[in-house]
Amino acid sequence: MLSRTADCLFWLGRYSERAGNVARGLAATLRMAMLAQPLAADNEWRALLIATGSEPGFSAKHAHANAEAVVHWLTLDLDNPSGIAACVEAGRRNARTVRTALTVDMWEAINDTWIEFRRLDPSVIRGDRLPGFLDWVKSRALLFNGAATDTMLRDDAWRFVHLGTMLERADNTARLLDVRHAAFTPAAEGDAAQYAQWQAVLRSVSALRAYQHVFHARLQPHLVAELLLLRQELPRSLLACYRNVEAVLDAIADNNGGTRGECHALAAALHAQMRQGKVDAVLAGGLHDFLTGTIDRNIALGREIGAFYLSGQRS
Known part of the structure:
Protein backbone atom coordinates (compact mmCIF):
# COMPACT_ATOMS: atom_id res chain seq x y z
CA MET A 1 0.00 0.00 0.00
CA LEU A 2 1.27 3.49 -0.84
CA SER A 3 2.32 5.40 2.26
CA ARG A 4 0.07 8.33 1.30
CA THR A 5 -2.97 6.04 1.21
CA ALA A 6 -2.00 4.44 4.51
CA ASP A 7 -1.55 7.90 6.03
CA CYS A 8 -5.05 9.01 5.00
CA LEU A 9 -6.66 5.81 6.26
CA PHE A 10 -4.79 6.02 9.58
CA TRP A 11 -5.88 9.61 10.16
CA LEU A 12 -9.41 8.92 9.00
CA GLY A 13 -9.64 6.41 11.85
CA ARG A 14 -8.12 8.87 14.32
CA TYR A 15 -10.31 11.84 13.39
CA SER A 16 -13.54 9.83 13.46
CA GLU A 17 -12.67 8.40 16.87
CA ARG A 18 -11.59 11.81 18.18
CA ALA A 19 -14.90 13.45 17.25
CA GLY A 20 -16.84 10.81 19.17
CA ASN A 21 -14.48 11.05 22.14
CA VAL A 22 -14.85 14.83 22.38
CA ALA A 23 -18.64 14.45 22.30
CA ARG A 24 -18.52 11.90 25.13
CA GLY A 25 -16.24 14.11 27.19
CA LEU A 26 -18.48 17.12 26.64
CA ALA A 27 -21.59 15.20 27.68
CA ALA A 28 -19.96 13.99 30.91
CA THR A 29 -18.55 17.44 31.70
CA LEU A 30 -21.90 19.10 31.06
CA ARG A 31 -23.45 16.76 33.62
CA MET A 32 -20.70 17.47 36.16
CA ALA A 33 -20.88 21.24 35.63
CA MET A 34 -24.62 21.24 36.28
CA LEU A 35 -24.00 19.62 39.67
CA ALA A 36 -21.11 21.90 40.65
CA GLN A 37 -20.91 25.38 42.13
CA PRO A 38 -20.10 28.14 39.58
CA LEU A 39 -16.35 28.24 40.34
CA ALA A 40 -16.09 24.46 40.38
CA ALA A 41 -18.00 24.33 37.11
CA ASP A 42 -15.31 26.44 35.43
CA ASN A 43 -12.74 23.95 36.76
CA GLU A 44 -14.67 21.13 35.11
CA TRP A 45 -14.56 22.87 31.74
CA ARG A 46 -10.84 23.55 32.06
CA ALA A 47 -10.25 19.90 32.95
CA LEU A 48 -11.94 18.90 29.71
CA LEU A 49 -9.71 21.26 27.74
CA ILE A 50 -6.67 19.61 29.31
CA ALA A 51 -8.03 16.13 28.57
CA THR A 52 -8.54 16.97 24.90
CA GLY A 53 -5.08 18.50 24.66
CA SER A 54 -6.51 21.78 23.40
CA GLU A 55 -6.00 24.08 26.40
CA PRO A 56 -3.03 26.04 24.94
CA GLY A 57 -4.97 26.97 21.82
CA PHE A 58 -8.03 27.87 23.84
CA SER A 59 -6.06 30.05 26.27
CA ALA A 60 -4.51 31.93 23.37
CA LYS A 61 -7.99 32.86 22.16
CA HIS A 62 -10.08 33.11 25.36
CA ALA A 63 -9.47 34.68 28.75
CA HIS A 64 -11.78 32.41 30.76
CA ALA A 65 -12.81 28.77 30.51
CA ASN A 66 -16.56 29.25 30.89
CA ALA A 67 -19.14 26.84 29.52
CA GLU A 68 -20.10 28.85 26.44
CA ALA A 69 -16.53 29.44 25.28
CA VAL A 70 -15.35 25.87 25.89
CA VAL A 71 -18.37 24.29 24.21
CA HIS A 72 -17.92 26.45 21.10
CA TRP A 73 -14.17 25.75 21.03
CA LEU A 74 -14.70 22.00 21.19
CA THR A 75 -17.62 21.81 18.76
CA LEU A 76 -17.83 24.46 16.02
CA ASP A 77 -14.53 26.36 16.11
CA LEU A 78 -12.40 25.28 13.14
CA ASP A 79 -9.34 26.88 14.77
CA ASN A 80 -9.26 23.94 17.17
CA PRO A 81 -7.74 20.89 15.42
CA SER A 82 -9.10 18.65 18.17
CA GLY A 83 -12.64 20.06 17.96
CA ILE A 84 -15.56 18.20 16.44
CA ALA A 85 -15.89 20.53 13.44
CA ALA A 86 -12.22 20.19 12.50
CA CYS A 87 -12.35 16.41 12.95
CA VAL A 88 -15.38 16.12 10.66
CA GLU A 89 -13.69 18.27 8.02
CA ALA A 90 -10.36 16.45 8.23
CA GLY A 91 -11.98 13.03 8.33
CA ARG A 92 -14.02 13.72 5.21
CA ARG A 93 -10.98 15.21 3.44
CA ASN A 94 -8.95 12.07 4.13
CA ALA A 95 -11.86 9.83 3.15
CA ARG A 96 -12.28 11.64 -0.17
CA THR A 97 -8.59 11.20 -0.92
CA VAL A 98 -8.81 7.42 -0.49
CA ARG A 99 -12.44 6.94 -1.48
CA THR A 100 -11.72 3.87 -3.61
CA ALA A 101 -10.15 2.14 -0.59
CA LEU A 102 -13.37 2.56 1.42
CA THR A 103 -16.63 0.69 1.17
CA VAL A 104 -19.79 2.48 0.05
CA ASP A 105 -21.16 2.34 3.60
CA MET A 106 -18.03 3.92 5.06
CA TRP A 107 -17.99 6.72 2.51
CA GLU A 108 -21.69 7.44 2.99
CA ALA A 109 -21.29 7.49 6.77
CA ILE A 110 -18.47 10.05 6.72
CA ASN A 111 -19.79 12.10 3.79
CA ASP A 112 -23.36 12.31 5.10
CA THR A 113 -22.00 13.41 8.48
CA TRP A 114 -20.00 16.16 6.79
CA ILE A 115 -23.02 17.33 4.76
CA GLU A 116 -25.34 17.38 7.78
CA PHE A 117 -22.73 19.09 9.95
CA ARG A 118 -22.32 21.93 7.45
CA ARG A 119 -26.08 22.48 7.49
CA LEU A 120 -26.32 22.74 11.28
CA ASP A 121 -27.49 25.99 12.81
CA PRO A 122 -24.97 27.33 15.38
CA SER A 123 -27.76 27.37 17.96
CA VAL A 124 -27.50 23.56 18.08
CA ILE A 125 -24.84 23.86 20.80
CA ARG A 126 -26.86 26.19 23.02
CA GLY A 127 -29.00 25.36 26.02
CA ASP A 128 -31.17 22.27 25.89
CA ARG A 129 -30.15 21.48 22.31
CA LEU A 130 -26.55 20.64 23.21
CA PRO A 131 -27.15 17.09 24.59
CA GLY A 132 -29.03 16.14 21.43
CA PHE A 133 -26.20 17.44 19.25
CA LEU A 134 -23.62 15.47 21.25
CA ASP A 135 -25.72 12.31 20.96
CA TRP A 136 -25.84 12.87 17.19
CA VAL A 137 -22.05 13.18 16.98
CA LYS A 138 -21.56 10.00 19.02
CA SER A 139 -24.04 8.13 16.83
CA ARG A 140 -22.24 9.24 13.66
CA ALA A 141 -18.88 8.06 14.99
CA LEU A 142 -20.46 4.73 15.92
CA LEU A 143 -22.02 4.49 12.46
CA PHE A 144 -18.64 4.96 10.78
CA ASN A 145 -16.94 2.44 13.09
CA GLY A 146 -19.75 -0.03 12.49
CA ALA A 147 -19.53 0.40 8.73
CA ALA A 148 -15.78 -0.19 8.84
CA THR A 149 -16.13 -3.25 11.06
CA ASP A 150 -18.97 -4.83 9.10
CA THR A 151 -18.03 -4.06 5.49
CA MET A 152 -14.24 -3.75 5.04
CA LEU A 153 -12.06 -6.57 3.84
Missing part, protein backbone atom coordinates in the same frame (compact mmCIF):
# COMPACT_ATOMS: atom_id res chain seq x y z
CA ARG A 154 -9.48 -7.47 6.48
CA ASP A 155 -6.60 -6.16 4.40
CA ASP A 156 -4.10 -3.36 4.97
CA ALA A 157 -6.73 -0.68 4.34
CA TRP A 158 -8.77 -2.01 7.26
CA ARG A 159 -5.68 -2.38 9.39
CA PHE A 160 -4.59 1.25 9.03
CA VAL A 161 -8.08 2.58 9.81
CA HIS A 162 -8.29 0.29 12.85
CA LEU A 163 -4.77 1.23 13.93
CA GLY A 164 -5.64 4.92 13.94
CA THR A 165 -8.86 4.26 15.85
CA MET A 166 -7.14 2.21 18.56
CA LEU A 167 -4.23 4.61 19.02
CA GLU A 168 -6.59 7.57 19.36
CA ARG A 169 -8.82 5.62 21.77
CA ALA A 170 -5.88 4.72 24.03
CA ASP A 171 -4.75 8.35 24.14
CA ASN A 172 -8.25 9.51 25.02
CA THR A 173 -8.74 7.01 27.86
CA ALA A 174 -5.37 7.86 29.38
CA ARG A 175 -6.00 11.61 29.21
CA LEU A 176 -9.52 11.44 30.66
CA LEU A 177 -8.32 9.36 33.58
CA ASP A 178 -5.22 11.49 34.15
CA VAL A 179 -7.10 14.78 34.32
CA ARG A 180 -9.05 13.36 37.30
CA HIS A 181 -6.19 11.40 38.86
CA ALA A 182 -6.57 13.24 42.19
CA ALA A 183 -9.91 11.47 42.67
CA PHE A 184 -8.09 8.13 42.77
CA THR A 185 -5.92 8.72 45.84
CA PRO A 186 -6.64 6.85 49.12
CA ALA A 187 -7.88 10.10 50.66
CA ALA A 188 -10.69 10.22 48.09
CA GLU A 189 -12.33 7.03 49.38
CA GLY A 190 -15.90 7.65 50.54
CA ASP A 191 -16.00 11.28 49.39
CA ALA A 192 -19.31 12.07 47.64
CA ALA A 193 -17.68 14.66 45.40
CA GLN A 194 -15.08 12.14 44.30
CA TYR A 195 -17.82 9.59 43.63
CA ALA A 196 -19.19 11.99 41.04
CA GLN A 197 -15.70 12.24 39.53
CA TRP A 198 -15.49 8.45 39.15
CA GLN A 199 -18.89 8.50 37.47
CA ALA A 200 -17.74 11.23 35.10
CA VAL A 201 -14.67 9.23 34.04
CA LEU A 202 -16.80 6.17 33.31
CA ARG A 203 -19.41 8.19 31.42
CA SER A 204 -16.66 9.77 29.32
CA VAL A 205 -15.80 6.34 27.92
CA SER A 206 -19.38 4.99 27.94
CA ALA A 207 -18.43 2.45 30.63
CA LEU A 208 -20.71 3.14 33.60
CA ARG A 209 -22.91 0.12 32.91
CA ALA A 210 -19.89 -1.98 31.99
CA TYR A 211 -18.47 -1.32 35.45
CA GLN A 212 -21.57 -2.79 37.08
CA HIS A 213 -21.48 -5.85 34.82
CA VAL A 214 -17.82 -6.54 35.61
CA PHE A 215 -17.68 -5.80 39.34
CA HIS A 216 -21.26 -5.92 40.70
CA ALA A 217 -20.26 -3.31 43.28
CA ARG A 218 -20.55 0.35 44.18
CA LEU A 219 -18.04 2.61 42.53
CA GLN A 220 -14.60 2.28 44.05
CA PRO A 221 -11.59 4.19 42.72
CA HIS A 222 -9.23 1.23 42.41
CA LEU A 223 -11.87 -0.75 40.49
CA VAL A 224 -12.62 2.17 38.14
CA ALA A 225 -8.89 2.48 37.46
CA GLU A 226 -8.58 -1.27 36.94
CA LEU A 227 -11.43 -1.30 34.43
CA LEU A 228 -10.04 1.56 32.35
CA LEU A 229 -6.45 0.39 32.48
CA LEU A 230 -6.19 -3.35 32.78
CA ARG A 231 -9.44 -5.14 31.91
CA GLN A 232 -9.48 -6.61 28.42
CA GLU A 233 -13.29 -6.91 28.46
CA LEU A 234 -13.66 -3.15 28.07
CA PRO A 235 -12.97 -2.09 24.46
CA ARG A 236 -11.78 1.33 25.59
CA SER A 237 -9.35 0.11 28.26
CA LEU A 238 -5.65 0.69 27.68
CA LEU A 239 -5.04 -3.06 27.70
CA ALA A 240 -7.66 -3.69 25.00
CA CYS A 241 -6.40 -0.79 22.85
CA TYR A 242 -2.72 -1.76 22.99
CA ARG A 243 -3.52 -5.43 22.42
CA ASN A 244 -5.22 -4.38 19.18
CA VAL A 245 -2.45 -1.96 18.21
CA GLU A 246 0.22 -4.64 18.59
CA ALA A 247 -1.84 -7.23 16.71
CA VAL A 248 -2.58 -4.85 13.82
CA LEU A 249 1.03 -3.73 13.49
CA ASP A 250 2.16 -7.37 13.45
CA ALA A 251 -0.40 -8.16 10.74
CA ILE A 252 0.76 -5.21 8.63
CA ALA A 253 4.39 -6.32 9.00
CA ASP A 254 3.60 -9.95 8.16
CA ASN A 255 1.70 -8.82 5.05
CA ASN A 256 4.58 -6.65 3.86
CA GLY A 257 7.67 -8.81 4.03
CA GLY A 258 7.95 -9.17 7.79
CA THR A 259 10.12 -6.10 8.38
CA ARG A 260 9.55 -4.48 11.75
CA GLY A 261 10.64 -1.21 13.28
CA GLU A 262 10.68 0.73 16.53
CA CYS A 263 6.89 1.16 16.40
CA HIS A 264 6.46 -2.60 16.76
CA ALA A 265 8.75 -2.71 19.80
CA LEU A 266 6.95 0.24 21.42
CA ALA A 267 3.53 -1.31 20.84
CA ALA A 268 4.68 -4.63 22.31
CA ALA A 269 6.13 -2.86 25.35
CA LEU A 270 2.91 -0.90 26.00
CA HIS A 271 0.80 -4.03 25.63
CA ALA A 272 3.09 -5.96 27.99
CA GLN A 273 2.96 -3.14 30.55
CA MET A 274 -0.83 -3.29 30.64
CA ARG A 275 -1.05 -7.08 30.44
CA GLN A 276 1.32 -7.56 33.35
CA GLY A 277 0.16 -4.56 35.37
CA LYS A 278 -1.56 -4.69 38.75
CA VAL A 279 -3.82 -1.82 39.73
CA ASP A 280 -2.58 -1.70 43.34
CA ALA A 281 0.98 -1.27 42.11
CA VAL A 282 -0.07 1.42 39.63
CA LEU A 283 -1.89 3.41 42.32
CA ALA A 284 0.92 2.96 44.85
CA GLY A 285 3.46 4.21 42.34
CA GLY A 286 1.31 7.21 41.41
CA LEU A 287 -1.50 7.12 38.87
CA HIS A 288 -0.55 10.52 37.43
CA ASP A 289 3.04 9.46 36.72
CA PHE A 290 1.84 6.20 35.19
CA LEU A 291 -0.62 7.93 32.90
CA THR A 292 1.64 10.80 31.81
CA GLY A 293 4.30 8.23 30.98
CA THR A 294 1.76 6.24 28.97
CA ILE A 295 0.56 9.35 27.12
CA ASP A 296 4.15 10.27 26.22
CA ARG A 297 4.84 6.74 24.96
CA ASN A 298 1.59 6.79 22.98
CA ILE A 299 2.70 10.01 21.27
CA ALA A 300 6.10 8.43 20.55
CA LEU A 301 4.34 5.36 19.13
CA GLY A 302 2.30 7.54 16.78
CA ARG A 303 5.47 9.25 15.58
CA GLU A 304 7.24 5.94 15.01
CA ILE A 305 4.27 4.59 13.04
CA GLY A 306 4.41 7.74 10.95
CA ALA A 307 8.14 7.38 10.35
CA PHE A 308 7.93 3.69 9.47
CA TYR A 309 4.71 3.47 7.45
CA LEU A 310 3.16 6.86 6.68
CA SER A 311 4.04 9.82 4.51
CA GLY A 312 3.67 12.46 7.22
CA GLN A 313 2.50 13.27 10.71
CA ARG A 314 -0.34 15.38 11.99
CA SER A 315 -1.77 15.94 15.46
Whole structure:
Protein backbone atom coordinates (compact mmCIF):
# COMPACT_ATOMS: atom_id res chain seq x y z
CA MET A 1 0.00 0.00 0.00
CA LEU A 2 1.27 3.49 -0.84
CA SER A 3 2.32 5.40 2.26
CA ARG A 4 0.07 8.33 1.30
CA THR A 5 -2.97 6.04 1.21
CA ALA A 6 -2.00 4.44 4.51
CA ASP A 7 -1.55 7.90 6.03
CA CYS A 8 -5.05 9.01 5.00
CA LEU A 9 -6.66 5.81 6.26
CA PHE A 10 -4.79 6.02 9.58
CA TRP A 11 -5.88 9.61 10.16
CA LEU A 12 -9.41 8.92 9.00
CA GLY A 13 -9.64 6.41 11.85
CA ARG A 14 -8.12 8.87 14.32
CA TYR A 15 -10.31 11.84 13.39
CA SER A 16 -13.54 9.83 13.46
CA GLU A 17 -12.67 8.40 16.87
CA ARG A 18 -11.59 11.81 18.18
CA ALA A 19 -14.90 13.45 17.25
CA GLY A 20 -16.84 10.81 19.17
CA ASN A 21 -14.48 11.05 22.14
CA VAL A 22 -14.85 14.83 22.38
CA ALA A 23 -18.64 14.45 22.30
CA ARG A 24 -18.52 11.90 25.13
CA GLY A 25 -16.24 14.11 27.19
CA LEU A 26 -18.48 17.12 26.64
CA ALA A 27 -21.59 15.20 27.68
CA ALA A 28 -19.96 13.99 30.91
CA THR A 29 -18.55 17.44 31.70
CA LEU A 30 -21.90 19.10 31.06
CA ARG A 31 -23.45 16.76 33.62
CA MET A 32 -20.70 17.47 36.16
CA ALA A 33 -20.88 21.24 35.63
CA MET A 34 -24.62 21.24 36.28
CA LEU A 35 -24.00 19.62 39.67
CA ALA A 36 -21.11 21.90 40.65
CA GLN A 37 -20.91 25.38 42.13
CA PRO A 38 -20.10 28.14 39.58
CA LEU A 39 -16.35 28.24 40.34
CA ALA A 40 -16.09 24.46 40.38
CA ALA A 41 -18.00 24.33 37.11
CA ASP A 42 -15.31 26.44 35.43
CA ASN A 43 -12.74 23.95 36.76
CA GLU A 44 -14.67 21.13 35.11
CA TRP A 45 -14.56 22.87 31.74
CA ARG A 46 -10.84 23.55 32.06
CA ALA A 47 -10.25 19.90 32.95
CA LEU A 48 -11.94 18.90 29.71
CA LEU A 49 -9.71 21.26 27.74
CA ILE A 50 -6.67 19.61 29.31
CA ALA A 51 -8.03 16.13 28.57
CA THR A 52 -8.54 16.97 24.90
CA GLY A 53 -5.08 18.50 24.66
CA SER A 54 -6.51 21.78 23.40
CA GLU A 55 -6.00 24.08 26.40
CA PRO A 56 -3.03 26.04 24.94
CA GLY A 57 -4.97 26.97 21.82
CA PHE A 58 -8.03 27.87 23.84
CA SER A 59 -6.06 30.05 26.27
CA ALA A 60 -4.51 31.93 23.37
CA LYS A 61 -7.99 32.86 22.16
CA HIS A 62 -10.08 33.11 25.36
CA ALA A 63 -9.47 34.68 28.75
CA HIS A 64 -11.78 32.41 30.76
CA ALA A 65 -12.81 28.77 30.51
CA ASN A 66 -16.56 29.25 30.89
CA ALA A 67 -19.14 26.84 29.52
CA GLU A 68 -20.10 28.85 26.44
CA ALA A 69 -16.53 29.44 25.28
CA VAL A 70 -15.35 25.87 25.89
CA VAL A 71 -18.37 24.29 24.21
CA HIS A 72 -17.92 26.45 21.10
CA TRP A 73 -14.17 25.75 21.03
CA LEU A 74 -14.70 22.00 21.19
CA THR A 75 -17.62 21.81 18.76
CA LEU A 76 -17.83 24.46 16.02
CA ASP A 77 -14.53 26.36 16.11
CA LEU A 78 -12.40 25.28 13.14
CA ASP A 79 -9.34 26.88 14.77
CA ASN A 80 -9.26 23.94 17.17
CA PRO A 81 -7.74 20.89 15.42
CA SER A 82 -9.10 18.65 18.17
CA GLY A 83 -12.64 20.06 17.96
CA ILE A 84 -15.56 18.20 16.44
CA ALA A 85 -15.89 20.53 13.44
CA ALA A 86 -12.22 20.19 12.50
CA CYS A 87 -12.35 16.41 12.95
CA VAL A 88 -15.38 16.12 10.66
CA GLU A 89 -13.69 18.27 8.02
CA ALA A 90 -10.36 16.45 8.23
CA GLY A 91 -11.98 13.03 8.33
CA ARG A 92 -14.02 13.72 5.21
CA ARG A 93 -10.98 15.21 3.44
CA ASN A 94 -8.95 12.07 4.13
CA ALA A 95 -11.86 9.83 3.15
CA ARG A 96 -12.28 11.64 -0.17
CA THR A 97 -8.59 11.20 -0.92
CA VAL A 98 -8.81 7.42 -0.49
CA ARG A 99 -12.44 6.94 -1.48
CA THR A 100 -11.72 3.87 -3.61
CA ALA A 101 -10.15 2.14 -0.59
CA LEU A 102 -13.37 2.56 1.42
CA THR A 103 -16.63 0.69 1.17
CA VAL A 104 -19.79 2.48 0.05
CA ASP A 105 -21.16 2.34 3.60
CA MET A 106 -18.03 3.92 5.06
CA TRP A 107 -17.99 6.72 2.51
CA GLU A 108 -21.69 7.44 2.99
CA ALA A 109 -21.29 7.49 6.77
CA ILE A 110 -18.47 10.05 6.72
CA ASN A 111 -19.79 12.10 3.79
CA ASP A 112 -23.36 12.31 5.10
CA THR A 113 -22.00 13.41 8.48
CA TRP A 114 -20.00 16.16 6.79
CA ILE A 115 -23.02 17.33 4.76
CA GLU A 116 -25.34 17.38 7.78
CA PHE A 117 -22.73 19.09 9.95
CA ARG A 118 -22.32 21.93 7.45
CA ARG A 119 -26.08 22.48 7.49
CA LEU A 120 -26.32 22.74 11.28
CA ASP A 121 -27.49 25.99 12.81
CA PRO A 122 -24.97 27.33 15.38
CA SER A 123 -27.76 27.37 17.96
CA VAL A 124 -27.50 23.56 18.08
CA ILE A 125 -24.84 23.86 20.80
CA ARG A 126 -26.86 26.19 23.02
CA GLY A 127 -29.00 25.36 26.02
CA ASP A 128 -31.17 22.27 25.89
CA ARG A 129 -30.15 21.48 22.31
CA LEU A 130 -26.55 20.64 23.21
CA PRO A 131 -27.15 17.09 24.59
CA GLY A 132 -29.03 16.14 21.43
CA PHE A 133 -26.20 17.44 19.25
CA LEU A 134 -23.62 15.47 21.25
CA ASP A 135 -25.72 12.31 20.96
CA TRP A 136 -25.84 12.87 17.19
CA VAL A 137 -22.05 13.18 16.98
CA LYS A 138 -21.56 10.00 19.02
CA SER A 139 -24.04 8.13 16.83
CA ARG A 140 -22.24 9.24 13.66
CA ALA A 141 -18.88 8.06 14.99
CA LEU A 142 -20.46 4.73 15.92
CA LEU A 143 -22.02 4.49 12.46
CA PHE A 144 -18.64 4.96 10.78
CA ASN A 145 -16.94 2.44 13.09
CA GLY A 146 -19.75 -0.03 12.49
CA ALA A 147 -19.53 0.40 8.73
CA ALA A 148 -15.78 -0.19 8.84
CA THR A 149 -16.13 -3.25 11.06
CA ASP A 150 -18.97 -4.83 9.10
CA THR A 151 -18.03 -4.06 5.49
CA MET A 152 -14.24 -3.75 5.04
CA LEU A 153 -12.06 -6.57 3.84
CA ARG A 154 -9.48 -7.47 6.48
CA ASP A 155 -6.60 -6.16 4.40
CA ASP A 156 -4.10 -3.36 4.97
CA ALA A 157 -6.73 -0.68 4.34
CA TRP A 158 -8.77 -2.01 7.26
CA ARG A 159 -5.68 -2.38 9.39
CA PHE A 160 -4.59 1.25 9.03
CA VAL A 161 -8.08 2.58 9.81
CA HIS A 162 -8.29 0.29 12.85
CA LEU A 163 -4.77 1.23 13.93
CA GLY A 164 -5.64 4.92 13.94
CA THR A 165 -8.86 4.26 15.85
CA MET A 166 -7.14 2.21 18.56
CA LEU A 167 -4.23 4.61 19.02
CA GLU A 168 -6.59 7.57 19.36
CA ARG A 169 -8.82 5.62 21.77
CA ALA A 170 -5.88 4.72 24.03
CA ASP A 171 -4.75 8.35 24.14
CA ASN A 172 -8.25 9.51 25.02
CA THR A 173 -8.74 7.01 27.86
CA ALA A 174 -5.37 7.86 29.38
CA ARG A 175 -6.00 11.61 29.21
CA LEU A 176 -9.52 11.44 30.66
CA LEU A 177 -8.32 9.36 33.58
CA ASP A 178 -5.22 11.49 34.15
CA VAL A 179 -7.10 14.78 34.32
CA ARG A 180 -9.05 13.36 37.30
CA HIS A 181 -6.19 11.40 38.86
CA ALA A 182 -6.57 13.24 42.19
CA ALA A 183 -9.91 11.47 42.67
CA PHE A 184 -8.09 8.13 42.77
CA THR A 185 -5.92 8.72 45.84
CA PRO A 186 -6.64 6.85 49.12
CA ALA A 187 -7.88 10.10 50.66
CA ALA A 188 -10.69 10.22 48.09
CA GLU A 189 -12.33 7.03 49.38
CA GLY A 190 -15.90 7.65 50.54
CA ASP A 191 -16.00 11.28 49.39
CA ALA A 192 -19.31 12.07 47.64
CA ALA A 193 -17.68 14.66 45.40
CA GLN A 194 -15.08 12.14 44.30
CA TYR A 195 -17.82 9.59 43.63
CA ALA A 196 -19.19 11.99 41.04
CA GLN A 197 -15.70 12.24 39.53
CA TRP A 198 -15.49 8.45 39.15
CA GLN A 199 -18.89 8.50 37.47
CA ALA A 200 -17.74 11.23 35.10
CA VAL A 201 -14.67 9.23 34.04
CA LEU A 202 -16.80 6.17 33.31
CA ARG A 203 -19.41 8.19 31.42
CA SER A 204 -16.66 9.77 29.32
CA VAL A 205 -15.80 6.34 27.92
CA SER A 206 -19.38 4.99 27.94
CA ALA A 207 -18.43 2.45 30.63
CA LEU A 208 -20.71 3.14 33.60
CA ARG A 209 -22.91 0.12 32.91
CA ALA A 210 -19.89 -1.98 31.99
CA TYR A 211 -18.47 -1.32 35.45
CA GLN A 212 -21.57 -2.79 37.08
CA HIS A 213 -21.48 -5.85 34.82
CA VAL A 214 -17.82 -6.54 35.61
CA PHE A 215 -17.68 -5.80 39.34
CA HIS A 216 -21.26 -5.92 40.70
CA ALA A 217 -20.26 -3.31 43.28
CA ARG A 218 -20.55 0.35 44.18
CA LEU A 219 -18.04 2.61 42.53
CA GLN A 220 -14.60 2.28 44.05
CA PRO A 221 -11.59 4.19 42.72
CA HIS A 222 -9.23 1.23 42.41
CA LEU A 223 -11.87 -0.75 40.49
CA VAL A 224 -12.62 2.17 38.14
CA ALA A 225 -8.89 2.48 37.46
CA GLU A 226 -8.58 -1.27 36.94
CA LEU A 227 -11.43 -1.30 34.43
CA LEU A 228 -10.04 1.56 32.35
CA LEU A 229 -6.45 0.39 32.48
CA LEU A 230 -6.19 -3.35 32.78
CA ARG A 231 -9.44 -5.14 31.91
CA GLN A 232 -9.48 -6.61 28.42
CA GLU A 233 -13.29 -6.91 28.46
CA LEU A 234 -13.66 -3.15 28.07
CA PRO A 235 -12.97 -2.09 24.46
CA ARG A 236 -11.78 1.33 25.59
CA SER A 237 -9.35 0.11 28.26
CA LEU A 238 -5.65 0.69 27.68
CA LEU A 239 -5.04 -3.06 27.70
CA ALA A 240 -7.66 -3.69 25.00
CA CYS A 241 -6.40 -0.79 22.85
CA TYR A 242 -2.72 -1.76 22.99
CA ARG A 243 -3.52 -5.43 22.42
CA ASN A 244 -5.22 -4.38 19.18
CA VAL A 245 -2.45 -1.96 18.21
CA GLU A 246 0.22 -4.64 18.59
CA ALA A 247 -1.84 -7.23 16.71
CA VAL A 248 -2.58 -4.85 13.82
CA LEU A 249 1.03 -3.73 13.49
CA ASP A 250 2.16 -7.37 13.45
CA ALA A 251 -0.40 -8.16 10.74
CA ILE A 252 0.76 -5.21 8.63
CA ALA A 253 4.39 -6.32 9.00
CA ASP A 254 3.60 -9.95 8.16
CA ASN A 255 1.70 -8.82 5.05
CA ASN A 256 4.58 -6.65 3.86
CA GLY A 257 7.67 -8.81 4.03
CA GLY A 258 7.95 -9.17 7.79
CA THR A 259 10.12 -6.10 8.38
CA ARG A 260 9.55 -4.48 11.75
CA GLY A 261 10.64 -1.21 13.28
CA GLU A 262 10.68 0.73 16.53
CA CYS A 263 6.89 1.16 16.40
CA HIS A 264 6.46 -2.60 16.76
CA ALA A 265 8.75 -2.71 19.80
CA LEU A 266 6.95 0.24 21.42
CA ALA A 267 3.53 -1.31 20.84
CA ALA A 268 4.68 -4.63 22.31
CA ALA A 269 6.13 -2.86 25.35
CA LEU A 270 2.91 -0.90 26.00
CA HIS A 271 0.80 -4.03 25.63
CA ALA A 272 3.09 -5.96 27.99
CA GLN A 273 2.96 -3.14 30.55
CA MET A 274 -0.83 -3.29 30.64
CA ARG A 275 -1.05 -7.08 30.44
CA GLN A 276 1.32 -7.56 33.35
CA GLY A 277 0.16 -4.56 35.37
CA LYS A 278 -1.56 -4.69 38.75
CA VAL A 279 -3.82 -1.82 39.73
CA ASP A 280 -2.58 -1.70 43.34
CA ALA A 281 0.98 -1.27 42.11
CA VAL A 282 -0.07 1.42 39.63
CA LEU A 283 -1.89 3.41 42.32
CA ALA A 284 0.92 2.96 44.85
CA GLY A 285 3.46 4.21 42.34
CA GLY A 286 1.31 7.21 41.41
CA LEU A 287 -1.50 7.12 38.87
CA HIS A 288 -0.55 10.52 37.43
CA ASP A 289 3.04 9.46 36.72
CA PHE A 290 1.84 6.20 35.19
CA LEU A 291 -0.62 7.93 32.90
CA THR A 292 1.64 10.80 31.81
CA GLY A 293 4.30 8.23 30.98
CA THR A 294 1.76 6.24 28.97
CA ILE A 295 0.56 9.35 27.12
CA ASP A 296 4.15 10.27 26.22
CA ARG A 297 4.84 6.74 24.96
CA ASN A 298 1.59 6.79 22.98
CA ILE A 299 2.70 10.01 21.27
CA ALA A 300 6.10 8.43 20.55
CA LEU A 301 4.34 5.36 19.13
CA GLY A 302 2.30 7.54 16.78
CA ARG A 303 5.47 9.25 15.58
CA GLU A 304 7.24 5.94 15.01
CA ILE A 305 4.27 4.59 13.04
CA GLY A 306 4.41 7.74 10.95
CA ALA A 307 8.14 7.38 10.35
CA PHE A 308 7.93 3.69 9.47
CA TYR A 309 4.71 3.47 7.45
CA LEU A 310 3.16 6.86 6.68
CA SER A 311 4.04 9.82 4.51
CA GLY A 312 3.67 12.46 7.22
CA GLN A 313 2.50 13.27 10.71
CA ARG A 314 -0.34 15.38 11.99
CA SER A 315 -1.77 15.94 15.46
